[in-house]
Amino acid sequence: MTEGVTIESNERVLAPADAGLELAPYAKDYWDNAFEQIGRRRLVKLAIAVLALLYASAIYAPLIASDRPYVLAAKDEVSYDRARRGLVGVVNSVHELAAGGRAGYGEKGRQLSFEGALDAQRPALADRLDTMALYLTEEQRAPLADLDSKLDDVIEATLAGAPDAAERAASLRSQARELRQAFEVGPEVPLRTARSFPLLESISWIEVFFMVLWACLLAWPIWNRIWNARLGHDRDRMRTVRRTKVLAVLAVASLGALVWGLTIGGSLTFASAPYKDGLTAGTIQAETVIFPPLAIGFAETHVEESYRPPTWTRNSEIGEDGYYVRGPRMPEIDKVTGKLPATSPVSVRYGEPERNAAARHILGTDILGRDLFARLLWGGRISLSVGLISTFFLLTIGIFVGAVAGYAGGKVDLMLSRLIEIVQSVPAFFLILTAVALVPSKVVHPIVAIVIVIAVVRWTGVARLVRGEFLKLKEQDFVVAARASGLSTTRVIFRHVLPNAMGPVLVAAAFSVAAGILTESAVSFLGFGVKDPIPSWGSVLNESKSAEHWWIQVFPGLLIFVTVFCYNLVGEGLRDALDPRMKV
Amino acid sequence: MLQYLVRRVLWMIPTLVGISILVFSLIHLAPGDPASFLVGGQGGDATVGGNYDAAVKKFEERFLLDRALPIQYLHYVGPFNLGKDGHAWFGGDGSDPWGGLLVGDLGSEFGRPNVQISKELWKRLLVTTPLAIVSVMISYLIAIPIGIYSAVRRGTRLDLATTVSLFLLYALPNFWAGLMLQLIFGRTGFDVLPVIGLFDKDVDTFTMGERIWDLGKHVILPIACMSYGSFAYLSRQMRVGMIDVIQQDYIRTARAKGLPERTVVLKHALRNSVIPILTLLASILPILIGGSIIIESVFDIPGMGKYAFEGLVSREYNVIMATTLFSALMTVVGILLSDLTYALVDPRIRYD
Numbered sequence: 001m002t003e004g005v006t007i008e009s010n011e012r013v014l015a016p017a018d019a020g021l022e023l024a025p026y027a028k029d030y031w032d033n034a035f036e037q038i039g040r041r042r043l044v045k046l047a048i049a050v051l052a053l054l055y056a057s058a059i060y061a062p063l064i065a066s067d068r069p070y071v072l073a074a075k076d077e078v079s080y081d082r083a084r085r086g087l088v089g090v091v092n093s094v095h096e097l098a099a100g101g102r103a104g105y106g107e108k109g110r111q112l113s114f115e116g117a118l119d120a121q122r123p124a125l126a127d128r129l130d131t132m133a134l135y136l137t138e139e140q141r142a143p144l145a146d147l148d149s150k151l152d153d154v155i156e157a158t159l160a161g162a163p164d165a166a167e168r169a170a171s172l173r174s175q176a177r178e179l180r181q182a183f184e185v186g187p188e189v190p191l192r193t194a195r196s197f198p199l200l201e202s203i204s205w206i207e208v209f210f211m212v213l214w215a216c217l218l219a220w221p222i223w224n225r226i227w228n229a230r231l232g233h234d235r236d237r238m239r240t241v242r243r244t245k246v247l248a249v250l251a252v253a254s255l256g257a258l259v260w261g262l263t264i265g266g267s268l269t270f271a272s273a274p275y276k277d278g279l280t281a282g283t284i285q286a287e288t289v290i291f292p293p294l295a296i297g298f299a300e301t302h303v304e305e306s307y308r309p310p311t312w313t314r315n316s317e318i319g320e321d322g323y324y325v326r327g328p329r330m331p332e333i334d335k336v337t338g339k340l341p342a343t344s345p346v347s348v349r350y351g352e353p354e355r356n357a358a359a360r361h362i363l364g365t366d367i368l369g370r371d372l373f374a375r376l377l378w379g380g381r382i383s384l385s386v387g388l389i390s391t392f393f394l395l396t397i398g399i400f401v402g403a404v405a406g407y408a409g410g411k412v413d414l415m416l417s418r419l420i421e422i423v424q425s426v427p428a429f430f431l432i433l434t435a436v437a438l439v440p441s442k443v444v445h446p447i448v449a450i451v452i453v454i455a456v457v458r459w460t461g462v463a464r465l466v467r468g469e470f471l472k473l474k475e476q477d478f479v480v481a482a483r484a485s486g487l488s489t490t491r492v493i494f495r496h497v498l499p500n501a502m503g504p505v506l507v508a509a510a511f512s513v514a515a516g517i518l519t520e521s522a523v524s525f526l527g528f529g530v531k532d533p534i535p536s537w538g539s540v541l542n543e544s545k546s547a548e549h550w551w552i553q554v555f556p557g558l559l560i561f562v563t564v565f566c567y568n569l570v571g572e573g574l575r576d577a578l579d580p581r582m583k584v
Numbered sequence: 585m586l587q588y589l590v591r592r593v594l595w596m597i598p599t600l601v602g603i604s605i606l607v608f609s610l611i612h613l614a615p616g617d618p619a620s621f622l623v624g625g626q627g628g629d630a631t632v633g634g635n636y637d638a639a640v641k642k643f644e645e646r647f648l649l650d651r652a653l654p655i656q657y658l659h660y661v662g663p664f665n666l667g668k669d670g671h672a673w674f675g676g677d678g679s680d681p682w683g684g685l686l687v688g689d690l691g692s693e694f695g696r697p698n699v700q701i702s703k704e705l706w707k708r709l710l711v712t713t714p715l716a717i718v719s720v721m722i723s724y725l726i727a728i729p730i731g732i733y734s735a736v737r738r739g740t741r742l743d744l745a746t747t748v749s750l751f752l753l754y755a756l757p758n759f760w761a762g763l764m765l766q767l768i769f770g771r772t773g774f775d776v777l778p779v780i781g782l783f784d785k786d787v788d789t790f791t792m793g794e795r796i797w798d799l800g801k802h803v804i805l806p807i808a809c810m811s812y813g814s815f816a817y818l819s820r821q822m823r824v825g826m827i828d829v830i831q832q833d834y835i836r837t838a839r840a841k842g843l844p845e846r847t848v849v850l851k852h853a854l855r856n857s858v859i860p861i862l863t864l865l866a867s868i869l870p871i872l873i874g875g876s877i878i879i880e881s882v883f884d885i886p887g888m889g890k891y892a893f894e895g896l897v898s899r900e901y902n903v904i905m906a907t908t909l910f911s912a913l914m915t916v917v918g919i920l921l922s923d924l925t926y927a928l929v930d931p932r933i934r935y936d
Contacts, residue, residue, distance in 0.1 A: 422599045425919055427911040430892070431607070433877065434908060437896040438610055518757055522878055525759050526893065545763070545882075547772040547779070554767070557760030565755035572751075 029239065030503075030578075037577030044573030047566035052218060054563060058380030059210045065374040067297030068198040068273045069351070071290040075135055075191045078283035083131035084183050087147070090125045091169075091176040094118070094151060098158040098169035118155050125151055132183065134194040143179060150175070193287050197264075198275055205261035212256035216249045272300050279350035294359075294371070295351035298378040299533040302369030304344045305361070307544070310551050312358035318346055320355075328548065364551035366543045375535045376556060382536035384563065386451060387516035391509050393455035398462025399505065403493055405463070406470025413467070420460045420467075428457045432519060437528040446529050447536075450520050458515070462508050469501035503578035510571030514564045521560045585927070592923070596916045603912045604685075604905070608657050611901050647694065647901075660905065662686040685909075691902035701906050705888065711782070712880070712887035716872040719807045720865065723815035728858060731822020735857075736849055738827060747823075753816040758875065762809045762882035769805060778802050780884045806883045810875070814868045818861060825857040832856075859929045866922035873914050 038044055057064065097105060102114045112120065129148060133141050150172050157165040183189055216223075227245070231237045260266075276295070278284035309316040315327025322345035323331045331340045346355045353360040363372035405416035435453045436446055444452075473479055474497060482496045523529045524538025531539075537556040544552045644650040648659050648667055659666040662684015664673065669680045683689045690701040730750075734743040770779040778784065784798050829835065830853055838848045876889030884890070888907060895903030 418595070421595070422602060425596075425599050425912070425916045426603055427908065427915045429875070429877070430908050430911050431603075434607060434896065434904060435610055438899075438904075514755070521757060522759055526878065526881060528896070541760070541763075547767055547770050550767055550772060553760070553763045557757065557763065560757050561755060561760060564757065565752060568751065568755050 034577045038573055041573050044569055047569035050562065051566045054380060055384055056214055056218060057377055058384050059214045061377045061381060062199065062203055064292055065294040065296060065298065065377050066199055066292050067276050067295060067300045068202055069275060069289045069291045070197065070199045071195065071288055072198055072275060072286065073193050073195045073288040074284045074286040075193055076278060076284045077185055077191065079131055080135050080191060081185065083128040084180055086128045088176045088180050090121050090128065091173050094121050094154055095169040095173045098154060099166040115159060118158060121151065121155065135191040137192050140189065147176065198273060199292065200264055201266040203266045205257040208260040209253050209257035213249065213253035216252055272297055276349045276351060289351065291351040294374060296371045296374050298374040300370060302365065304346055305365050305369035306367055307549055308361055308365045308369065310362060310364040311356065311360040312362065317356050321345060363555045366552060372551060372555060375540055376537065376559060379535040379537050379540055382447060382530060382534060383517055383520060383538065386447060386520040387513040390451045390454040390516040391513045393451065394459040394512060395462055395505065395509055397455060398459035399466050402463035402466025403470055403498065406467040407474055407493055420463055424460045426457055431457055433523055433526065433528060436523050441531060446531065450523060450529065454516055454519055458512065462505060465504045465508055466501055469504065470497060473497050473500055506578060507571055507575045510567055510574055514567035517560065518564055592920050599916055600912060604909055607905060607908045608660065611904055612653055660684055662689065690906045693900050693903060695898060695900065701902050705891065705906055705910065708886065708888040708891045711885060712873060712876050712889060715803065715807060715810065715887065716869060719811035720814065720868060720872065722807065723811045723818055727815050727818035727822055730819045732826055732849065732854065735823045735826030735830065750816045750819050753812050758809055758813055759878045759882055761812065762879060765805045765809060777804060779805060782885055806879055806885060809879050810872060818864065821864065822861050825860050826853060829853045829857040863922050863925040863929060866918045866925060869918055873911060
């Protein structure tokens with residue numbers, strides 16, 4: 001359809017708003033118009049791009065800043081040795097249990113039952129054997145192989161009350177002792193380098209789902225163009241595959257998550273990883289280590305760098321002795337003792353930028369010396385999702401109530417309208433703050449509480465919009481025709497009326513995402529929101545209100561501001577594109 | 585009209601009752617009884633000889649925290665005092681028969697039992713309300729000219745610039761704006777304005793003139809912070825309203841008569857476009873009073889918002905109830921007022 005292309009370019013030259021409709025060789029539907037309108041606004045496109053990047057940085061946070069290496073090929077003599085010595089410990093306790101029997105154990109006052117205590121030994125041994133096996137070759141670890149099954153036998157025998165259980169446990173013990181001797185690190189037992197992927201193992205399948213999903217969305221301009229080209233740029237065919245495209249993206253993401261869950265199956269952990277300490281101290285001898293671009297975890301502390309300004313600023317320079325070289329943090333000699341205040345030098349761990357490198361703490365640190373950049377990167381996960389999730393829930397409530405009120409009319413409408421009026425006069429921020437402040441965080445996680453309360457308090461706007469649209473649409477010919485042809489009420493509502501009422505709802509959604517993000521950050525800023533260690537932008541902002549720590553106030557706030565601004569812009573753009581009547 | 589007004593006022597009652605029950609149950613269902621830590625915090629009450637359990641019991645009796653929740657709620661609402669010293673009908677000794685919300689008694693603070701919350705709230709409102717009124721006035725004073733200007737010069741580069749910067753202001757989180765203003769004008773920046781509180785610490789030594797000057801310097805930043813949001817909103821509305829009016833036939837007629845553009849805009853167009861903006865006032869005021877919770881925390885101003893914040897932090901049940909109900913009342917009245925002003929301003933709107 002070369003014809004279509006030339007006319008489209010003509011349109012751009014002439015740029016009359018309505019001329020396109022007459023000239024277009026194909027009938028544009030609602031979404032064609034919407035995309036075209038959005039495409040015309042450079043600022044809106046920019047806002048969408050910025051938001052896409054912000055979400056990308058939050059989704060890919062672990063790949064950008066983490067204290068776990070992507071690849072670690074290393075020998076860890078210390079943990080090998082700990083495991084080797086631990087073998088005997090496990091076998092010893094099994095022997096004790098076998099020899100003493102149930103009576104000797106004395107279940108009273110113990111946390112574990114006799115069976116439980118025995119059972120706990122299996123994973124303990126397996127854990128140690130796994131650690132050892134990591135650094136041993138196939139041949140080397142052969143003698144270890146049957147220890148596992150023998151332990152199982154002894155445990156079974158003890159549980160069954162076999163008379164020779166204690167005896168067998170004793171022989172197992174002496175075998176373990178021999179093995180401990182034999183496997184001591186030395187020229188006889190050289191350790192091999194083990195390759196592991198700690199960072200990938202800490203990524204859960206849900207994260208993979210979003211990572212793949214986002215990769216698909218970011219690459220959309222490319223694959224969409226290719227796909228359309230294969231359809232011959234035929235508008236009608238392109239229109240029919242729209243839903244297929246969405247489903248394909250979701251399918252690819254789900255498939256990725258499924259494969260990940262079945263193969264690597266990592267899980268998200270908040271604990272700091274031991275790798276950097278081991279590498280720094282030299283207990284882990286590494287051949288290859290590949291860290292993410294910033295090798296600092298979001299919960300990793302550097303207490304000696306408490307409240308350090310961004311490292312590219314002049315006042316952030318720290319000498320070798322741990323004292324600030326210049327600026328307001330320069331140490332002063334104490335008048336009473338005549339000494340400098342105590343401090344400790346900066347410890348630069350393995351993989352981290354140098355002490356005064358600009359990239360070390362590019363946005364400064366907080367009270368525990370945690371890197372602000374890493375915290376904001378991870379914090380985006382909470383801040384950005386709160387807006388989306390709360391909007392999802394308030395849309396659900398609002399659409400439901402509005403649809404019922406508008407479609408049913410009469411008494412139902414009257415009652416629901418009163419309900420909307422009542423909820424509307426609730427002081428929203430006060431109620432959200434009260435609920436989040438009073439509901440204990442152990443019972444309901446603060447983020448969940450915020451999301452729920454926002455949805456419960458703020459659905460009225462959407463409900464009114466949907467009600468209005470429904471009142472208008474239900475009298476129109478196509479709805480009457482749908483009803484007359486005997487379709488069920490649900491089908492009429494969801495397939496015929498609702499899609500035509502979605503324009504204003506989408507506009508309201510964009511604004512309520514912004515409002516949700518603002519509310520969460522305000523609540524967290526006042527100190528009632530997210531608690532450590534998972535940060536949100538608002539709670540990072542709450543960490544210091546002192547003007548001396550400007551970086552803690554400037555950067556998170558800037559992120560909130562940019563996000564809210566972009567969402568408002570997108571909302572405006574959508575309003576112009578989807579709903580010309582609402583144009584303000 | 586009167587009928588409509590009466591119906592609307594009557595509808596406020598279930599709304600307020602609903603909100604009060606909701607907040608009341610939220611407060612009391614959340615674990616973390618204030619009795620234990622308040623009594624513990626006092627380090628042993630002298631009257632009970634440091635007996636902790638007895639002190640807790642006495643405290644709970646005083647505030648009826650040991651009674652069933654509905655009883656506590658009814659006691660809070662009034663008009664009967666249901667406590668030990670309460671009305672004889674409810675097993676009290678009759679020494680203090682009345683009490684509760686309906687007779688204007690909002691209870692007292694747990695931490696300072698001698699402080700009547702109604703009096704304290706009044707004191708705080710004397711701080712919050714003037715600030716809110718001044719910032720509303722300032723928003724209007726700036727918003728109207730800007731709205732007119734960008735409507736008249738629609739499509740010019742300056743109009744675009746104002747629209748974009750108003751849009752930026754609109755998205756600016758007010759707590760962050762407050763912090764940034766403190767950074768810029770406080771000791772870390774230009775060091776020209778005080779950033780905390782309402783008065784200097786040695787205000788007692790000041791003369792009257794100095795006091796006013798000092799207060800003025802202290803409130804500049806909070807007021808700026810309270811007004812920019814509504815000002816951005818109002819300007820946008822003003823611009824839209826003005827553009828709407830300018831396209832009307834009677835404006836064309838006025839121009840055709842040969843009236844100077846100045847008269848057309850300032851006399852004929854302005855009067856009609858400013859009215860819808862004025863009706864927004866009723867909805868802005870309650871928002872400002874609710875939003876004061878953030879501004880007053882940032883600038884450490886002892887107003888109602890700060891009071892609500894302190895109440896939430898130290899779990900002062902009665903303070904939370906009082907501030908929430910007050911802001912709910914403000915919201916309800918504000919919505920009613922804005923609906924009524926619509927009718928007053930536009931006779932085409934009829935209520936029935």
